[in-house]
Amino acid sequence: MDETTLDRLDLFIGGRWVAPRHGGSTDVIEAATEKVLGRAASASTADIDAAVVAARTALHGPWADYTAEQRADVLDRFAAALKVRAKSTAALVSRENGMPITLSISVNGYGPAAMFSYYAGLIRAAASEDVRPSMFGGRTVVRREPIGVVAAVTPWNYPQPLSAMKIAPALAAGCTVVHKPAPETALDAYILAEAALEAGLPEGVLNIVPGDREAGAHLIAHPGVDKVAFTGSTAAGRAIGEVCGRLLRPVTLELGGKSAAIVAEDADLDVFAAALLEVSLPNNGQTCHASTRILAPRSRYDEVVDAVTETVRALRIGDPLDRETAIGPLVSAAQRERVLGYIAAGDRAGFRRTTGGSIPATPSAGWFVEPTVFADVDNTSRIAQEEIFGPVLTITPYDGDDHAVDLANDTEYGLAGTIWTTDEARGIALAARIESGTVGVNHYALDMAAPFGGVKASGLGRELGPEGLAPYQQPKSIYLGTR
The missing domain is CATH 3.40.605.10 (Aldehyde Dehydrogenase; Chain A, domain 1)
Structure with missing residues (x-):
């Protein structure tokens, strides 16, 4: 061209x-x-x-x-x-x-x-x-x-x-x-x-x-x-x-949004991991409805952390015009600095960074940030409450459905969210309790024929x-x- x-x-x-x-x-x-x-x-x-x-x-x-x-x-x-x-x-x-x-x-x-x-x-x-x-x-x-x-x-x-x-x-x-x-x-x-x-x-x-x-x-x-x-x-x-x-x-x-993904105790982690890029990191995380807060049941917490970490670590970073690329650059130098600032805040807070967190060595040009996962994150912390708008995920444990719903709703935002479970009826029941304009069960995608928008902030x-x-x-x- x-x-x-x-x-x-x-x-x-x-x-x-x-x-x-x-x-x-x-x-x-x-x-x-x-x-x-x-x-x-x-x-x-x-x-x-x-x-x-x-x-x-x-x-x-x-x-x-x-x-x-x-x-x-x-x-x-x-x-x-x-x-x-x-x-x-x-x-x-x-x-x-x-x-x-x-x-x-x-x-x-x-x-x-x-x-x-x-x-x-x-x-x-x-x-x-x-x-x-x-x-x-x-x-x-x-x-x-x-x-x-x-x-x-x-x-x-x-x-x-x-x-x-x-x-x-x-x-x-x-x-x-x-x-x-x-x-x-x-x-x-x-x-x-x-x-x-x-x-x-x-x-x-x-x-x-x-x-x-x-x-x-x-x-x-x-x-x-x-x-x-x-x-x-x-x-x-x-x-x-x-x-x-x-x-x-x-x-x-x-x-904006700061949506939660509730991984239920009966969730199929293979299904969740396969959808993670589309649901939690679309457009390099520059997506308002992305499920960037992952809420994991304490009984399967280590499994979820491992599945998310391995999936994110394997994502290919590179030229956005390459069909094999999963994570491209951010839109600007200012946006990259903003995202790196949040990663630094997560490190200062002492949360466990399981992958990512840096500017990749290659490509040498472009506003790239490695996709990053923080585990053991306090839901009241900056990285769990503020919209980062970059490839950064947090994982927080919960005890029981009521606790998971409380954590999901403990945010000023209410745009989206996801529920992961092998029991669709349970997923729909949990979705009804989420203070959000939209919720996905076992995936998330905007439906052109259905209303999209948020509540609260x-x-x-x-x-x-x-x-x-x-x-x-x-x-x-x-x-x-x-x-």
Whole structure:
């Protein structure tokens, strides 16, 4: 690939490629080489203003007259355009953030296309209004109208699917979107603009404006925005929630996590170990729903520690574009220093480090950290309570199911979790006791047709499934008198 072709120095506003008002750009660094991969345009507040104006204009333009069937046709064409680009998109994201290509192919490549197709099918099948008999005579027509202009702000760890989780249902509902992707993965965001053009999306319905925190804050508080959809850290989510609360602006917040994996006494450890990479260390641990706190029954504690340690020690570290790689580099030097800081905190606390904990000797370049396991970890410690967002697992013993549930729930977060048992009914019963928006029994994977989101400090609202469409719709009741 000719790296000069990766420079994307224009913004996508009003259906056109537009130079930033102040000519700003940001270097996107390749995680595995630490070299500049390309430059991306960086939006100023003036560019954000222009994008919001374009979105508001489009909201009342031809897009407002599209039927649900016509919007669905656009979404299907959008999906087809993304699918054609799936392999190249996946490779680009892996270069940007270090995600192993075997994961990136599914989540950044084909996953977003499937999401657009899913919402196309959903709006074809759903009525835009229904008529209900009134308790007092007459009838009420309940309409579901687009909420308006949506500010979609996304992070760098799963840039394509997290963008699609907002853009696809918003477009399905008839909204228009101003999307601010993270600077670290700004290059792949342009693929969404290319797909929008190929799909024939009317001008201004989708606007792509990469930018820094100042640009994001300006967008979130912009008077021309009707709803905010954000994925990112809990700290940033709290600040965004405060702004939206003051403005009485609807907001969806998908935030951090510190999920527990409860290994029951009857668990099949071979099954658990085989799924460990996907469930506890996906994307090099840079995953909000990862089960990074492993809770092991005291009666089988040594077995669990050995199984986890041996599995993690055997994971292959290397080039994220190599299909044999299990653990790639972290997204940035700052992220690597953050993770190493937590490993040092675990060492200072005296916990038993059973594997990993250092920067590997090879590869010589890239922001790599060895996948690390700490055993005998106090559940109240920093490494058990704070989201590390890297390849670090902790193991804590428990005595009985009640103790395991108490430990799992002893966190400010509530996004995900897993239960490992050969008795599915027992697993479901334990899952019901976990204070979390999602739980997996003997595995974990997001279901596109089911709601995803957290409780407590893990966020507000839900994405995916029919529940992911509702936040972009505004119900309106039209009361009709008796005839």
